[in-house]
Amino acid sequence: MRDDAMTKSEHTQSVIRSASLVLAGAGHAHLVAMRHWMDSGWSPPPGSLLISSEANAWYSGMMPGLIAGRFTLDECAIALAPLCQQLGIGLVQADVVALDSHKQLLELSTGAVISYQHLSVNTGSRPLMPEHSDNSVLLVPAKPFPDFIAQWKSWQQSPPVSLMVLGGGAAAFELAMAINKRFRQTAVSVVCSGQLLGSLAPGVQRQARHCLMDADIKLIENCHIDTIAADSVWSEDNKVMSPDAVVLATGASAHPWYRSSGLSCDAAGFILVDERLCAVGAASVFVSGDAASANGSRRSGVFSVRHGPVIAHNIKAVFENAPLQSYQPQGNALALLATADGGALMSYGSLGLGGRFTAPLLGRWKDYLDLSFMKRHRL
Ligand SMILES: Cc1cc2nc3c(=O)[nH]c(=O)nc-3n(C[C@H](O)[C@H](O)[C@H](O)COP(=O)(O)OP(=O)(O)OC[C@H]3O[C@@H](n4cnc5c(N)ncnc54)[C@H](O)[C@@H]3O)c2cc1C
Incomplete structure (x- = not known):
């Protein structure tokens, strides 16, 4: 454990609240868990807390549709207060800023310190930042969503002339398509350090390239952007472009407080768990x-x-002193990539689908799955 992990509690000993159970973050897993508990009639012990940065949980699968103008803000958000009320959980709107897993304490952005008996962490990740930036180009991380949405609203008044989406995964593709659809006058490009959608089915990679080409979105692959300086983005001292803004959809990086928590983390700073999703050694x-x-x-x-x-x-x-279950990861995961016009591309294992006739049907299927998730998890 690093000495600075829990500065507030160590210096002031200001433990203001203790809870048998603290849920940190209203990520997808906690939304699903809360729905399971409601369905089964179980409630967490009295005094349990949900700590969330936001009053709402935003559903990432619908974010590109929001940007493209296909969904409203309300359609993409799950209000947390009614869920907590139903389960008898207290809702604390704040960021967790530090965790001391040895002392079982959490420090919040409000300065409050919470002592817990059991903790469940589902606070997600942030996009990776470029190695160097002098802030001469506006950097817009795709997460946290409220910040991204605020920027998207400001672009509605004054759209950027040129915008680069950094990243080569599904989120980068979807956001580029959505921004292009919403801001017709903006020149959009996608730059990725490997191949576009390199981990998905080859058929989908081809379809996605066609989509970008049809939409006039420039694609630059195998180009690692390491520096933002002097109004431009750079790859190993080569100027790549001088966009007005760079949207970061660069994959997941860990919150710094994971590593300083005293919990075992992997090389990238994510918390190591065993098959029961228990933190290793805690x-x-x-x-x-x-x-x-x-x-x-x-x-x-x-x-x-x-x-x-x-x-x-x-x-x-x-x-309840009952045996714990093990998590069995699935081999393949379904990916449905929105193309911003109501259509979608599909990747499952080595199977890739899309194209003129299939994409609209896949889009309807994606909408159905996304809207069903929202319906099931909100009150
Ligand atoms: C634009 C975009 C589109 C995507 N589309 C898809 C898709 O279609 N399908 C798919 O499978 N994946 C998609 N992803 C990836 C997906 O968003 C993440 O992998 C997923 O959300 C991770 O879920 P999670 O449960 O870990 O956390 P999240 O769903 O990210 O939720 C974390 C929650 O914790 C809160 N939080 C964060 N930090 C703190 C803190 N310090 N204190 C308190 N609360 C905190 C946040 O406000 C948030 O509510 C997309 C990502 C992006 C950026």
Whole structure:
């Protein structure tokens, strides 16, 4: 544990609240767990808390649709207060800024310190930042969503002339298509350090390239952007472009407080968990979603949703002295990539689908799945 992990508590000993159970973050896994508990009629012990940066949980699968103008803000948000009320959980709107897993204390952005008996972490990740930036180009991380949405609203008054989306995964593709659709006059480009959608089916990679080409979006692959300086983006001393803004959809990086928590982390700073989604060496802490470094699991909403039932069962089990369940990662995960016009591309294992006739049907299927998730998880 680093000495600076818990500055506030160590210096002031200002423990103002203690809770049997603290849920940190309203990520996908906790939303699923809360729905499971409601369906089964179980409630966490009195005094349990949900700590969330936001009053709402934003559903990432619908964010590109929001940007493209296909969904409203309300359609993409799940209000947390009614869920907490139904389960008898207190809602604290604040950021966790530090965790001391040895003393079982959490420090919040409000200065409050919470002592917990059991903790479940589902606070997700942030996009990776370029190695160097002099802030001469506006950097817009795709997460946290409220900040991204605020920038998108400001662009509606004054759209950028040129915009680069950095990243080569599904989020980068979808956001580029959505921004292009919404801001017709903006020259959009996608730059990625490897191949576009390199981890998805080859058929989808081809379809996605066609989509970008048809939409007049410039694609630059195998180009690692390391520096933002002098109004431009650079790859190993070569100027790549001088866009007005760079949207970061660069994959997941860990919150710094994961590493300083005293919990075992992997090289990238994500919290190592065993098959029960317990933090390695800390049985009082569960970790799910992007925050977790779990064997066979990947960082996506789909995997986080699959963590949900295991987290729901295991949290209940620790209060009932019942056996814990193990998480079984699925081999393949379905990816449906929105093309901003109501259509979608599909990747599952080596199977890729899209194209003129299939994409509209896949789009309808994606909308159905996304809207069903929202319907099931909000009150
Ligand atoms: C634009 C975009 C589109 C995407 N589309 C898809 C998709 O279609 N399918 C898919 O599978 N994946 C998608 N992803 C990836 C997906 O968003 C993440 O992998 C997934 O959200 C991770 O879920 P999670 O449960 O770990 O956390 P999240 O769903 O990210 O939730 C974390 C929660 O914790 C809160 N929080 C964060 N930090 C703190 C803190 N310090 N204190 C308190 N609360 C905190 C946040 O406000 C948030 O509510 C997309 C990502 C992006 C950027």
